[in-house]
Amino acid sequence: MLNLRAVSYRYAGARRECLHGIDLDLVEGAVTGLVGPAEAGKSSLCLVAGGLAPRVVGGHLSGQVGIDGASVADWPMYRLAEEVTTAVQDPAGQLSLIGQSVAEEVALGPANLGLPRGEIEARTAWALAVTGIEALAERDPLRLSGGQQQLVVLAGLLAMRPRHLVLDEPLAHLDAGGAKVVLDAVRAAADAGAAVLLAEQRTDELARVADTVLLMSAGNIVAGGAPREILSHPTAHALGVAEPAGAALRRRLRAAGFDPDLVEVDA
Amino acid sequence: MTRPVFARTESTAASRWHGLDPLTRLVVALGTMIAALLLGGVVCLAALGILAVLLPTAMAHELRPVLRLAVLLALPLGVSAVLINVLFSPGTTSEGAWLAAVVVLRIVIMAGATVLFYRTTIPADLVGSLQHHGLSNRITFVIHNAVAMIPRLAERAREVTAAQRARGFDSEAGLLRRGRGIIALAAPTVLGAVAEVEARTLALETRAFTRPGRVTVLRPPHDSNLQRAGRWSIVVGLVALVIARVTGLLPC
Numbered sequence: 001m002l003n004l005r006a007v008s009y010r011y012a013g014a015r016r017e018c019l020h021g022i023d024l025d026l027v028e029g030a031v032t033g034l035v036g037p038a039e040a041g042k043s044s045l046c047l048v049a050g051g052l053a054p055r056v057v058g059g060h061l062s063g064q065v066g067i068d069g070a071s072v073a074d075w076p077m078y079r080l081a082e083e084v085t086t087a088v089q090d091p092a093g094q095l096s097l098i099g100q101s102v103a104e105e106v107a108l109g110p111a112n113l114g115l116p117r118g119e120i121e122a123r124t125a126w127a128l129a130v131t132g133i134e135a136l137a138e139r140d141p142l143r144l145s146g147g148q149q150q151l152v153v154l155a156g157l158l159a160m161r162p163r164h165l166v167l168d169e170p171l172a173h174l175d176a177g178g179a180k181v182v183l184d185a186v187r188a189a190a191d192a193g194a195a196v197l198l199a200e201q202r203t204d205e206l207a208r209v210a211d212t213v214l215l216m217s218a219g220n221i222v223a224g225g226a227p228r229e230i231l232s233h234p235t236a237h238a239l240g241v242a243e244p245a246g247a248a249l250r251r252r253l254r255a256a257g258f259d260p261d262l263v264e265v266d267a
Numbered sequence: 268m269t270r271p272v273f274a275r276t277e278s279t280a281a282s283r284w285h286g287l288d289p290l291t292r293l294v295v296a297l298g299t300m301i302a303a304l305l306l307g308g309v310v311c312l313a314a315l316g317i318l319a320v321l322l323p324t325a326m327a328h329e330l331r332p333v334l335r336l337a338v339l340l341a342l343p344l345g346v347s348a349v350l351i352n353v354l355f356s357p358g359t360t361s362e363g364a365w366l367a368a369v370v371v372l373r374i375v376i377m378a379g380a381t382v383l384f385y386r387t388t389i390p391a392d393l394v395g396s397l398q399h400h401g402l403s404n405r406i407t408f409v410i411h412n413a414v415a416m417i418p419r420l421a422e423r424a425r426e427v428t429a430a431q432r433a434r435g436f437d438s439e440a441g442l443l444r445r446g447r448g449i450i451a452l453a454a455p456t457v458l459g460a461v462a463e464v465e466a467r468t469l470a471l472e473t474r475a476f477t478r479p480g481r482v483t484v485l486r487p488p489h490d491s492n493l494q495r496a497g498r499w500s501i502v503v504g505l506v507a508l509v510i511a512r513v514t515g516l517l518p519c
Contacts, residue, residue: 056472078478086473093466096474097415100391104485109474111483112404120483156474 002026002049002084002164002195007063009048014059018044020219021063026164026195031186033210033227034199037240040216042199043089046168049197050086051077067164082113084164085157091149091173095141102144102152103128103137109160127159130188132181146173154182158189165189165196171205183209203231207244215241284327288488289388289396291498295319296384298501303376305508308519309365312372320379327387336386337379345371390415395486404477412464420460427455 004024010017018041026032026049034042047053054061055077064071067083088094099105107124115123128134131151136144141152150173157165167186171179179202187209190196200206206213206227213230215223217239223230230236232247243251250260284292299319306312324333348370356363390411397407428436436448471477511517 050473052469052472056469076477077472078475081473081475081478086469088466088469090466093463094470096467096471096476097419098391098394098411100389100486104391107485108476111485112475112478114478114480114482117483120485153470160474 001028001068003064003066003069004049005064005066007048007061007065009044009053009062010060011044012054012058012060018219019048022048022221024049024214024221026197028163028193028195029190030211031190031196031198031209033206033213034197034216035201035203035206035213035231035236035241036216039218040239041219042216043168044219045216046086046088046166046197046199049164050084050166051075051080052086052088055080078112081109081160083162084166085109085160085162086166087153087157087168087170089169089172091146091153092142094153095149097142099141101138102133102141102155105141105152106155106159109156113160123159123161127155130158130185131155147175147178150174151178151181154185158185163194165194167196168199169201170198171200171202179205201242203242204244204246207231207246215239282327284323285387286489288490288494289393290400290488290490291494292384292388293393294498294501295323296380298505299380300377301505302508303373303380305505305512305517306519307369307517309368309372311519312369312376316372316376316379320376320383324379324383327383329383329386333379333382333386336382337375340378340382341371341374344374348374385414385417388414392486392488395484396488396490398482399484399488399490401481403479404482408471408476412467416460416464419463420456423459423463424452424456427452427459430455 002025004022007019007022007024008017009019022045024032024045034045036042044053047057048061048065051065051072053059064073066072072080072083095105096108099108103124106127107120110120110123125134128137131154133148133151133155136148136152141149144152150170154167154170165186170182170186174182183205186196186198190211198206198210210227212224213227214221215230215233215236217235223233223235227244228247231241231244232251237243253260299315302315302319303312306315320333320337321330324330327333349364349367352363352367352370353360354363356366393414394407394411397410398404431448431451436451437444508517
């Protein structure tokens with residue numbers, strides 16, 4: 001389990017902290033959703049949870065980030081990458097340029113772990129299948145659409161079979177079909193035992209896959225709980241977090257004097 | 268039968284030169300550049316150019332594009348070298364012209380060796396080769412970025428030009444107007460490239476690229492004893508050349 005205890009973080013050169021005293025447990029087998037307005041600190045929290053901040057991007061971190069209770073402060077990034085993998089927002093920027101084909105791009109992580117070639121091939125084939133991009137296996141990753149590149153990046157992370165998966169707005173470039181593929185893959189990873197942190201603005205989709213949702217504002221986690229409860233919470237609306245369509249329908253039914261439980265909705 | 272996942276890695280090389288281990292091509296390119304700096308006379312440089320640039324280029328079936336690009340790259344420096352050596356040389360004009368020929372030849376050889384390497388080497392193959400030969404991933408990352416960045420930079424420059432044209436930049440206007448627009452093109456190209464390298468660093472770090480120890484090479488190079496001997500010969504030859512240059516034993 002990945003734990004954050006009283007974590008505060010400040011980017012290099014910044015005067016103020018963008019995260020304040022964050023406590024977070026990423027439980028294996030569960031998807032933890034992260035919502036909040038712009039500048040709430042969602043991406044920064046993803047970087048910290050993924051170990052990239054301050055290791056790679058610099059800055060100052062206080063508090064403790066640990067795995068199974070042990071601090072990972074002294075772990076080099078390559079060791080942490082075997083436990084936690086992270087996808088940041090820009091899919092094209094996350095392609096390595098090393099892989100000449102989608103299959104090679106997906107296989108890069110397992111190859112870096114020094115796994116036998118047969119195991120790499122099996123993991124790559126599985127990740128391509130889970131993300132529905134087998135047909136793209138031989139294509140040049142740089143010549144794909146943003147949505148397809150997003151799926152390639154996700155497949156590359158899944159192929160590493162991480163215990164913890166941190167995804168920062170993975171649906172940003174995807175249409176409804178692509179979003180469903182990603183959500184199904186995320187759910188499959190969680191069902192296989194991974195702990196997933198999923199920062200996402202598209203609350204309809206988030207509500208479908210998350211087990212719990214955390215609401216962030218100004219670098220703090222201000223609420224946390226079941227997706228239905230948090231995403232329809234007045235604080236979430238006040239912060240500009242979009243209410244899922246199902247929750248909105250329930251609220252309107254209630255306001256109109258109907259019992260929302262008489263209507264079956266997704267969220 | 269299921270289709271192999273890495274079908275493209277088994278592709279056949281375009282020529283015997285393309286089929287060499289990328290490390291061999293890298294050693295030839297670097298060796299040629301260093302030798303061009305150490306050698307002095309026109310005859311020696313011409314021999315080096317024929318042996319290390321023209322012959323491999325012909326072998327790779329890349330004669331026209333490589334020569335064209337090498338001459339284009341060498342042109343600005345070459346013209347300055349001719350002007351400086353012919354017009355401002357302290358000796359006679361013929362001595363200045365001879366010196367200019369040496370400088371121009373040197374630049375063309377260095378440009379030719381670089382262009383040949385770039386045109387015949389896929390970055391992924393180079394990474395596979397360097398990893399196969401046990402080079403650390405950090406150094407491989409730096410070399411890979413240097414090799415892969417140039418085509419990416421060219422592509423980004425084309426994208427930025429297209430975007431600026433959509434905003435009214437006239438890329439076919441007079442030289443002065445185009446000159447004024449250069450900042451609008453260069454700034455996003457360079458800043459975008461820097462941001463891209465940062466994002467790529469994050470992506471590679473999160474995929475354990477800097478992990479020490481052996482990695483599994485997806486594109487193992489086609490190395491051979493002959494190539495190994497050739498690479499070591501080049502290294503030994505360069506050391507001998509340096510010694511000969513320092514002790515004054517070099518005939519040219």
